[in-house]
Amino acid sequence: MKEYFSYYKEGKGITFSFKDNIVVKDIESVASSKILKGYKPVFDATVVTKVKKAGYDILGKTLQDEFGFGSFCTNLDTSFNTPRNPLHPDRVTGGSSGGAAGAAKKIKNHIAIAESTGGSIANPAAFCNVIGLTPTYGLVSRYGLIDYANSLDKIGVISSSLELVSLGLQKIAGYDEKDSTSVKVDIPDYTKRKVIKPVLGIPKGYLGIVDPVIKKDFEKVITSLKNKVVFKEVDLPLNKKYSVSTYYIIAMAEASTNLAKYTGLRYGFTKDFEKNDFNEFSSLVRSECFGEESKRRIMLGTFTRMAGYRDQYYDKALRVRRLLINEYKDVLKKVDGIIHPTMPIHPPKFEDVKDLKPLEVYNMDLLTVGANLAGLPHISMPIKASLPTGVMITTDHFEEKKLLDIGGLFE
Amino acid sequence: MNKIGLEIHASLKTESKLFCDCPNDKTASANVNTCEICLGHPGSKPRTNEEAVKKTILVCKALNTDLRNELVFSRKNYFYPDLSKNYQITQYEEPLGENGFLDADGRIKIKRVHLEEDPASITREDNNILVDYNRCGTPLVEIVTEPDISSAEQARLFMKKLLRTLKYLRVLDKNSSLKADVNVSNKKNNYVRVEVKNVTGFKEIQRCIEYEIERQKKEKVFNETRGWDAQKGKTYSMRKKESEADYGYIYEPDIPIIDVSEYLGLSLPVLAEEKIKFLVGKGINSEDAEIIADDPDIMSFFEKAMTSPVFSAKFFRSMVLGILNYNKISIDDYPPGPGEMKELLVLLESGVINEKTAKNILIKFLEGGFSPKAFVKKNNLEMLSDKDIDVFVDEVLAENPSAIEDFKSGEEKSLNFLVGMVMRKSGGKANPEQVKASVIKKIS
Secondary structure (H helix, E strand, O other): OHHHEEEEOOOOOOEEEEEOOEOEOOEOOOOOOHHHOOOOOOOOOHHHHHHHHHOOEEEEEEOOOHHHOOOOOOOOOOOOOOOEOOOOOOEEOOOOOHHHHHHHHHOOOEEEEEEEOOOOOHHHHHHOOOEEEEOOOOOEOOOOEOOOOOOOOEEEEEEOOHHHHHHHHHHHEOOOOOOOOOOOOOOOOOOOOOOOOOEEEEEOOHHHHOOHHHHHHHHHHHHHOOOOOEEEEEOOHHHHHHHHHHHHHHHHHHHHHHHHHOOOOOOOOOOOOOOOOHHHHHHHHHHHHOOHHHHHHHHHHHHHOOOOOOHHHHHHHHHHHHHHHHHHHHHHHHOOEEEEEOOOOOOOEHHHHOOOOHHHHHHOOHHHHHHHHOOOOEEEEEOOOOOOOEEEEEOOOOOHHHHHHHHHOOO | OEEEEEEEEEEEOOOEOOOOOOEOOOOOOOOOOOOOOOOOOOOOOOOOOHHHHHHHHHHHHHOOOEEOOEEOOEEEEOOOOOOOOOEEEEOOOOOOEEEEEEEOOOEEEEEEEEEEEOOOEEEEEOOEEEEEOOOOOOEEEEEEEOOOEOOHHHHHHHHHHHHHHHHHHOOEOOOOOOEEEEEEEEHHHOOOOEEEEEEEOHHHHHHHHHHHHHHHHHOOOOOEEEEEEOOOOEEEEEEEOOOOOOOOOEEOOOOOOEEOHHHOOOOOOOOHHHHHHHHHHOOOOHHHHHHHHOOHHHHHHHHHHOOOHHHHHHHHHHHHHHHHHHHOOOHHHOOOOHHHHHHHHHHHHOOOOOHHHHHHHHHHHHHOOOOHHHHHHHOOOOOOOHHHHHHHHHHHHHHOHHHHHHHHOOOHHHHHHHHHHHHHHOOOOOOHHHHHHHHHHHHO
């Protein structure tokens, strides 16, 4: 089980771990990037402080794709091992919170605190057959989270049972004055379950883009729940068409500014390049340390916000995002939740991942990015299938309790 | 015909920095006032300082701008070691204030007023760049004028009024000087615009404008960015501008839009213009009024210490401000209170002491405050009465008959000699004007 961690120590009882991009004081936190090698944070993330105060043992930091840039947890600095799927070692864990999902599957009574920007909790949870909950944007403090895309990043929970997931959420949720985007809301008791008969909407056309086996397994689950849930068809045409492009423009624009601070000058990786000029020095450090995907996102993200292109890309994406959120909100007025398979594919084998083009990988996020872009809470629940498969349910903002109750019907 | 526009940066005086709790104190030893937030450590997030927002709103109001009721921050992206995050949190699309003005020998339109964080301060030493992050993240207000200024003198007037306004608002960090980017162009060169970056200090900004106006009269002018060499008193070319620098702005995603409508009702304190009007209304000449009202602390001290206005203003301008300037101290650092100053003014005005004694008391005040009345009594510094003076005058006239003759034959100097002799006899405690009058009366 240590293979899911970048740092590990033993612990007792119900244990916690943190995705590597959540800083823990004095413990190397590098978000799987070489550029932060050796960086020991000077403070605890708010979620870490909360878990420490509650008295739980912390097992360590879990592996991830570099800065969260990836869908398979195969994009890590070479000094880390690549985590394998706990059920099928020849397959990936999913990502970017692959280590968290693997640890949640392998370790008993374990609550893995993970983070999602566009699907980084739901995706590995589905691939590792565990439960992944991404809360409403603003419910959990991001203070101490190494930024990927600040307007999208959300800290959430991956674990093996709803009981543990709700306990994990209970421990980390709540307003934090250190995070200006955190929201003042009353925190209910997430751990108490209620039996409800919800109305769930299946978005039109979403099943047409998933693997036929996944479609069949999903439909079987729907049929088996006919008495407990009212299913109806809903329509999210704008999200289906524009969510992936909108998501990647905003995420990359923000990421490209967030990564600017890493220059090897003040912390993390450093090397004597014998260069006096800080510009040259920073370029050498960044060239050597950032992985290919980071470089791609810096370049694309910078491009979308440059004068002359900004209107067509960054500004437009912000406006479209507003439309996409409204579309979700309108649908959620009519149903309790939206349901569809979490991922369009099964966890791929390592050898198949290598041949995928970046755009093919980005398109695999279609089912998860909508809810992430809208900051809506969503949960991935594993279902019975030949290969790990999840269903994803999305509810309205701050309806985590309802989301967990709906999840109970699938456990 | 010149067109001059200014982009002025003023440091705001606040308890803490703009986005963290570190003290806003640039005088501390290097890198003491720093934390994970202003050093841009991974995972840290900004949190907006309300005090800085309120003070910026006051600046907007004093400069008569339209006010937005939302505060929107953006990221301005560029790589430089003085930026801990390699982006600066500033305002771009939606500044807090727009379309204002300040009158300084004509109306100068204010294009925008916005709030932003100051980068760290940099010192170059041999081949090294030394960075002090104490300043990093402290609040700055940026004030951008339209190119409505036509001369260096008008620019000086504008800056003087602006600085005075900021002082009256009590928003200015006295430990930092004004900084400006200066745009200068003239008609002869079809208003091809030259920008001089980062000129520090009131006097330097003025010198720089003077130099640039003269240079543009003589040299061919390019659209370029220039620097200011204060030692040589010259601007120099930094880079030609084919296009504007591209900062790839995005909205600051760590700070939601802040509703500031509750602060828009903040009321302005009484500003210098009103104080000047008040003084002039009391009969004080406008030059004295301008000088006394230039500093709100001096003005408030003056108002409390004032006896008869014209007399007090003259005394303040020539004597009190002279002492402060000579000793390079502010009125706050000058020990006497306004009550003690008032006592001194009363003694001088009623003729109990002369100017020389008053000046000595002002100097003695540097060591600490005391009651001038008690001091004068204890040291026997009261002026002599008319009767006492007459006795001395009679004595001196009796002893110097030839001087009287000289005066009568038109020798003006003899009068000064006689007055001087009486003053010497009186031990300096006579009023020379009175002595003079008495001498003239007795010998003519």
